[in-house]
Amino acid sequence: MPRELPYADKASREMAKRASAERIQTVWDRYDRMQPQCGFGTLGICCRICSMGPCRVDPFGDGPQAGVCGADADTIAARNIGRMIAAGAAAHSDHGRDVAHTLLMAAGEKDCDYSVKDPEKLAAIAAVYGIATSGRSVKEIAGDLARAALEEFGRQEGFLKMASTAPAARQEIWRNLGIYPRAIDREVVEMMHRTNMGVDTDFKNIVKHGMRTALADGWGGSMIATELSDAIFGSPDIRRSRANLGVLKADCVNVVVHGHEPTLSDVIAIVSQDKKLIEKARAKGANGIVVAGICCTANEILMRHGIPLAGSFMQQELAIITGAVDLMVVDVQCLMPALSGVAKCFHTKLVTTSPKAKMPGVEHIEFSEEHAVRIAERILETAIDNFSNRNPARVQIPSDSERLVAGFTTESVFRFLGGKYRATYRPLNDAVISGRLRGAAGVIGCSNPNVEYEEGHLKMVKELLKNDVLVVTTGCNAITCAKHGLLKPEAAFEFGGKGLQEICGAVGIPPVLHVGSCVDNSRILRTLANIVAEGGLGADISDLPVAGAAPEWMSEKAVAIGFYFVASGVYTMICQPLPVEGSRNLHKYLTEEVEAQTGGKWAFEIDPVEAARKMIRHIDKKRKALKLKPPMYEQPFKPEP
Amino acid sequence: MKKGVITIRVQRCLGCKSCEIACAAAHSVAKDVRGMARDGERPGHRVNVEPCGRRAVPVHCNHCEEAACMAACPTGAIHREGEGEPVLVDVGRCIGCKMCVQACPFGVIVINPSGKGVLKCDQCVERLARGEDPACVAACPTGALLFAEPSEAARAKRRRAARQLVWEQSEGEPGER
Numbered sequence: 136m137p138r139e140l141p142y143a144d145k146a147s148r149e150m151a152k153r154a155s156a157e158r159i160q161t162v163w164d165r166y167d168r169m170q171p172q173c174g175f176g177t178l179g180i181c182c183r184i185c186s187m188g189p190c191r192v193d194p195f196g197d198g199p200q201a202g203v204c205g206a207d208a209d210t211i212a213a214r215n216i217g218r219m220i221a222a223g224a225a226a227h228s229d230h231g232r233d234v235a236h237t238l239l240m241a242a243g244e245k246d247c248d249y250s251v252k253d254p255e256k257l258a259a260i261a262a263v264y265g266i267a268t269s270g271r272s273v274k275e276i277a278g279d280l281a282r283a284a285l286e287e288f289g290r291q292e293g294f295l296k297m298a299s300t301a302p303a304a305r306q307e308i309w310r311n312l313g314i315y316p317r318a319i320d321r322e323v324v325e326m327m328h329r330t331n332m333g334v335d336t337d338f339k340n341i342v343k344h345g346m347r348t349a350l351a352d353g354w355g356g357s358m359i360a361t362e363l364s365d366a367i368f369g370s371p372d373i374r375r376s377r378a379n380l381g382v383l384k385a386d387c388v389n390v391v392v393h394g395h396e397p398t399l400s401d402v403i404a405i406v407s408q409d410k411k412l413i414e415k416a417r418a419k420g421a422n423g424i425v426v427a428g429i430c431c432t433a434n435e436i437l438m439r440h441g442i443p444l445a446g447s448f449m450q451q452e453l454a455i456i457t458g459a460v461d462l463m464v465v466d467v468q469c470l471m472p473a474l475s476g477v478a479k480c481f482h483t484k485l486v487t488t489s490p491k492a493k494m495p496g497v498e499h500i501e502f503s504e505e506h507a508v509r510i511a512e513r514i515l516e517t518a519i520d521n522f523s524n525r526n527p528a529r530v531q532i533p534s535d536s537e538r539l540v541a542g543f544t545t546e547s548v549f550r551f552l553g554g555k556y557r558a559t560y561r562p563l564n565d566a567v568i569s570g571r572l573r574g575a576a577g578v579i580g581c582s583n584p585n586v587e588y589e590e591g592h593l594k595m596v597k598e599l600l601k602n603d604v605l606v607v608t609t610g611c612n613a614i615t616c617a618k619h620g621l622l623k624p625e626a627a628f629e630f631g632g633k634g635l636q637e638i639c640g641a642v643g644i645p646p647v648l649h650v651g652s653c654v655d656n657s658r659i660l661r662t663l664a665n666i667v668a669e670g671g672l673g674a675d676i677s678d679l680p681v682a683g684a685a686p687e688w689m690s691e692k693a694v695a696i697g698f699y700f701v702a703s704g705v706y707t708m709i710c711q712p713l714p715v716e717g718s719r720n721l722h723k724y725l726t727e728e729v730e731a732q733t734g735g736k737w738a739f740e741i742d743p744v745e746a747a748r749k750m751i752r753h754i755d756k757k758r759k760a761l762k763l764k765p766p767m768y769e770q771p772f773k774p775e776p
Numbered sequence: 777m778k779k780g781v782i783t784i785r786v787q788r789c790l791g792c793k794s795c796e797i798a799c800a801a802a803h804s805v806a807k808d809v810r811g812m813a814r815d816g817e818r819p820g821h822r823v824n825v826e827p828c829g830r831r832a833v834p835v836h837c838n839h840c841e842e843a844a845c846m847a848a849c850p851t852g853a854i855h856r857e858g859e860g861e862p863v864l865v866d867v868g869r870c871i872g873c874k875m876c877v878q879a880c881p882f883g884v885i886v887i888n889p890s891g892k893g894v895l896k897c898d899q900c901v902e903r904l905a906r907g908e909d910p911a912c913v914a915a916c917p918t919g920a921l922l923f924a925e926p927s928e929a930a931r932a933k934r935r936r937a938a939r940q941l942v943w944e945q946s947e948g949e950p951g952e953r
Contacts, residue, residue, distance in 0.1 A: 171825055171832030174790025175917075193918050195788055 138163045142590035144618045146380040146533035147446070150453035153531060159480050161452045162471065166584035178717030179212035185332035194717050204333060212718035213338035213345075214330040216694065220345045221326035223695025226468055227654050228288070228319045228356025229491075230396055234363045235284040237398055237504050241367060242278035248402060248507040251277050252369035256546075260362045264296055277366070284359045290318035298354040301660075302667045304675035305704060309350065312732055314343055314702060316351035323348060338721050346702035346733070353699030358657035364435070368401050371438035371542040371651065378444035378617035381536030383459045386422040388522045390515065391445050391454050393428065394466030395652065397435035399488055399502045399511065400428065403464065404440045406511040416519045424515065429454060430469050431610060431652030438542045438651050447614035448689070449582040452477045458529040462518035466502070467492045469581075469690065482524040486514060539622035541613070541649035545661040548648060560669035562642075567680060568671055570767040571634040573603040574754035577659045577700075578647075579610050580685030580693045583711070589615050591686030591710050591743040596621060598747035600646050602772050603632035604754065607662070610653040612686070621647045633768040656696050659683075660703060673761055677704025677734025680757040682750035684708040686743050697737065701725075704734035706753040708746050712739035748772050778904040779860050780925045782836045782897075782913060788920035789825070791832030796821040798915030802900055818890040822897040823912050834912070834921060837884045837897035839863050845876035845885055845896070854896075862899040870894065899923075 138151050138161075154161045175181035175191040182202050183189045190202030192211060201207045206214070241249040251257050251273050258268045261276050264283040268276055287295055295316045299306065309315040316322055326348045329335035335344070365371070383389045390407065392400040406412065407426045416424050427445035428436055436442040445454050448469050454460055455477045462484045463474070475497050478485040487493050488502040488510075500517070502510055566572040576599050582588060592615040599606055600621075608616055616622055621630065627639030627646040639646050650658045663676045672679055683700045685693045688709050700707045715721045730736040738753075740746035755774045758765075765774060797809055799821040804812045812819065825834050843863050846854045853869035854876055856862070870893040877885045877894060885896045900910040908914065909923040924932065 170827035171789075171791030171793075171830070173792040174832070175792050178790075191792075191917055194790075195918055197919050198917050 140588050142593060143588045144379055144535060146535040146618075147450055147453055147588065149531075149533045150380065150450075150456045154453070154456050157456075157480070159452075159456060159477060160473070161456075161477070162449060162473070163584050163588075165473070175717070177714060179215050179714035180208045180717030182206060182211045182214070184214065184330065187332075192717060206336065208718040209338040209720045210336050210341075212715045212721045213341040214335075216713060216715055216721075217326050217330045217341045217345045217348075219691040219694040220348050220698050221323045221330075223690065223692040224319075224348050224352035224356060225323050226692050227352050227360065227695065228323070230467070230654055231319075231356040231358075231360035231363070232285070232288055233396060233398060234360050234367065235281050238277055238363050238367055239281035239285070240504050242274045242281055247504075249367055249504065251366055253366050256362065256370050257366040260366065263300055280366075281363070284363060287355055287359065288319045290321070293317070295319070295351060295355045297358050298350065300358075300664060301354060301703070302664050302675050305664075305677075308675070308704075308733065309702075312343065312346075314347040314350060316347050316355055319351045319355045322351040338718065339724060342721070342724065342729070346698055349695045349698035350702050352695045353657055353660055353703065357654040358660070360654040361651070361657045364397055365544070368397055368435075368439050370546060371544050372547055373540060373542045374438075374441040375538065375540055376437055376441045376443050377536045378446075378539050378614060378622075379536040380446055380450065380454060380457055380533045382425070382427050382443035382445060383454070383457055383532050384422070384425050385459060385527075385530055385532055387425045388416045388419075388421045388423070388519050389425045389427070389460050389462075390518045391427055391429055391460050391463045392432050392436070392465075393430055393451055393463055394470060394489075394492075395431040395435075395468040395654075396466045396489075397432065397439070398504060399464070399466055399507065400432045400436050401439065402507045402511040403514065404436045404442050406508060407515060409512070412512065412515050412519065415516065416522065419519055419522050421519070421522050424519070431654070432466060434541075434610065434613060434649070434652040434655070438544075438649070441542075443536070444539075444614050444617055446618070447582055447611040449584070449588055449611075455481055455483045457532045458482075458526065459532050461521045461525060462486060462514065464488060464514050465492065468692070470494075481529065482521060482526060484517060484521045486517065488514075535618075537618050537620045537623075539617040539649070540624060540645050541617070541622060543607070543644075543648040543650050545650075545658045545665060548644070548650075548662075560665050564666060564669045564671050566634075566638055568763055570764040571603070571637060572605055573632075573634070573751065573766045573770065574680035574682070574758065575605045575607065576681060576750055576754075577607050577609075577656070577683040577705075578686065579608060579612050579653070579656060579683070579696070580687060581689035582611050582615070582687045583689040585711055586687055589619070589687075591746075592616065593619055593621075594743040595684060595686050595747045596647060597630050598744050598772070599750065600627075600630040600635060601632055602747075602751050602770050603634040603766060603768065604751060605635060605638070606647045607650050607659055608647050609649070609651050609655050609659070613647075613649045613651075616647045617649065621645070622649055632770065634766065653692055653696065656700075660699070663703070663705075675704060675734065678757065678761060680754040680761070680763070682706045682708060682753050684746065684750060686710045686746065701729065701735040701737055702733050706735055706738060706750065708738045708740060708750050710739070710741050710743060710746055713737065777861075777901075778907060778909070778923070780923050781839065781929060782899070782910060783922045783924060783929045784834055784836070785920050785922070786831070786833055788918045789832045789834055790918060790920075791825055791827075792917065793825050794915040794917060795823050795834050795912035795921060796825060798911040799823050799897075802903070802911035803895075820886065820889045820895045822884070822886070822895050824884070824886070835882065835884060836912075837863065838882065839897070839899065844879040844881060848875040848879035850875060862901060863896070864898050864901070865894060865896055867893055
């Protein structure tokens with residue numbers, strides 16, 4: 136039976152239908168075949184940590200209540216979640232390490248395909264590390280900064296320097312709780328140690344270190360990835376583009392980049408404009424070269440080059456099913472192993488590039504920063520060569536694509552608000568203080584077949600906009616918003632409340648601001664810190680009328696992100712709960728008690744509209760605590776009197 | 777030999793499929809999961825955990841008194857050794873016609889994934905002879921599967937219903953008064 140995707144964009148629906156008709160298995164089919172999924176894993180009470188197990192605790196209370204070692208549901212669920220945080224933090228941070236390494240190469244004496252494109256950003260980050268900038272060359276500063284950033288990973292003494300950019304009050308809370316991150320690798324390693332057989336049994340103590348590990352990601356690894364990427368590839372600027380499978384062109388060589396890191400894809404984006412290559416494509420009968428992206432690699436090059444978005448995580452197979460993709464090049468993270476099977480159904484050539492991510496039977500063109508341009512050329516040439524293998528009879532490109540505006544950053548959005556010469560957060564803070572804006576929400580994260588595709592993202596975002604809550608977005612939520620027209624400035628007038636309409640109308644911004652990839656959630660942290668610094672809305676992030684959400688979360692990275700927002704004082708909503716429900720104590724701790732410690736907490740609500748309303752209720756609670764005026768305009772979802 | 781039926785408490789099933797794995801292991805040569813994986817054996821499972829919305833339901837052979845599969849079998853391969861005993865397949869007499877698969881109203885007779893013929897639940901007769909529960913029941917970590925004599929199983933259900941009634945009509949916890 137063809138899979139109905141009632142909330143998805145038209146292009147996805149068309150391609151899912153084609154997949155069913157042609158019996159090509161996709162993520163939704165595999166999800167159905169996997170049903171029912173094991174409740175022990177879902178509840179987080181299955182332990183595979185040592186070989187006395189595997190063990191599982193009976194959630195109904197009749198069977199075993201502890202594993203062979205004696206670990207109860209609380210310990211088992213906390214250890215599992217701790218390891219998820221460690222894996223998520225590792226993924227983001229290893230990406231950060233690669234970016235720092237690239238900066239080091241750009242600073243070297245040898246010829247290199249990378250250079251510092253944003254010296255202003257370089258100097259700003261150098262200042263965080265106390266690196267002298269005046270009278271020094273960009274290369275000298277870059278070298279010092281790259282080394283200082285790399286030191287953050289293996290620092291043996293002291294604390295993460297990058298975390299010193301958090302508000303003072305926040306850092307004080309971390310110090311008092313004993314969760315100030317020390318070194319990025321260290322926190323991940325320590326989490327693996329603590330959750331090893333027979334180490335940390337106290338679930339609160341495990342979560343405490345979990346928050347420290349997550350902070351080492353958000354205010355460390357991810358922030359390094361974002362800031363140094365800006366320095367190397369240039370800070371994003373506001374730019375227009377398009378999103379959805381309709382950006383592929385039947386008469387062009389179509390190259391889809393998929394994964395997370397910008398190092399290769401940025402070069403591919405530039406090299407694809409090379410006249411020689413375009414000529415070669417013409418010689419093969421193509422009309423040019425189209426580069427489009429999937430997942431966060433897409434977001435990275437959209438933000439910096441305006442490269443169109445082909446689709447989100449759930450569309451990686453659908454892109455190939457258009458029959459028009461001549462080559463899909465992947466780096467790391469969120470790559471479905473099923474891609475190789477789907478690619479075999481068409482002429483599409485799948486190419487892996489990272490030594491960390493290979494696939495059996497898939498061509499591997501190993502990427503190295505030393506020869507970035509040469510490798511990018513080789514990949515594009517492979518795509519051009521494969522164009523002749525395309526069977527035009529099997530090409531079915533959906534016509535749908537949507538306009539979008541992206542490229543907002545901590546710096547650029549407020550240059551926008553305040554003007555280039557008086558960049559300031561003042562207008563934003565004032566809008567919140569006056570009640571024109573009720574608050575702001577970060578809606579981010581993956582997509583997951585365990586909910587209707589895109590229903591959570593769209594319903595939540597629209598409910599927030601309707602209630603004058605400005606939304607910032609990253610990752611696959613951003614791609615979903617883009618495909619559904621929420622990243623167009625005029626979307627404010629269709630979906631926004633009156634206050635939001637006024638702000639967006641006056642400044643000319645969309646009601647949903649795309650701030651980048653999933654490591655770029657650190658931009659949201661940095662923005663929150665800047666709002667606090669601007670003044671008038673409290674002394675700490677936990678005072679702000681803001682909330683975060685990942686309605687369709689899937690990856691361990693989302694768990695790490697959620698925990699660093701909770702540890703930074705943000706109310707964090709997800710729809711399907713974390714796998715902790717087998718432990719009542721841990722569930723209660725994460726959704727209630729932790730708020731007394733960090734000011735943030737987790738919330739789980741499966742209905743996306745109700746989830747948005749819970750976020751709004753939290754925003755109202757914070758407005759009240761700040762003694763702010765009630766929202767300026769009548770709100771569809773009424774504040775409590 | 778133990779006699780009884782496998783009863784299901786649906787609300788307790790977490791869908792871990794331990795019953796499926798234990799069933800396959802009990803019917804394998806190696807008689808254990810690791811051995812089965814090592815030898816690449818595919819003994820198949822006779823119980824199937826089926827999804828129902830987000831719930832999971834293990835579906836077994838009911839060993840019907842007037843078993844449709846037995847009536848449909850042209851060679852007498854499907855038989856019962858004695859009254860109240862499980863319905864079994866004699867592999868030697870099975871010709872693989874799959875009439876039983878068509879006849880079974882519960883869809884619990886499955887095609888053998890390796891080799892000819894069909895698979896159906898035998899209630900682990902070897903285990904019953906040793907006084908043990910069927911492998912699927914023994915493997916269920918939440919007690920969603922029970923092996924009980926039918927009248928005993930019914931009595932247990934009646935008592936549950938009685939407790940429910942008392943609880944609904946009084947303030948206290950079930951079984952309190």
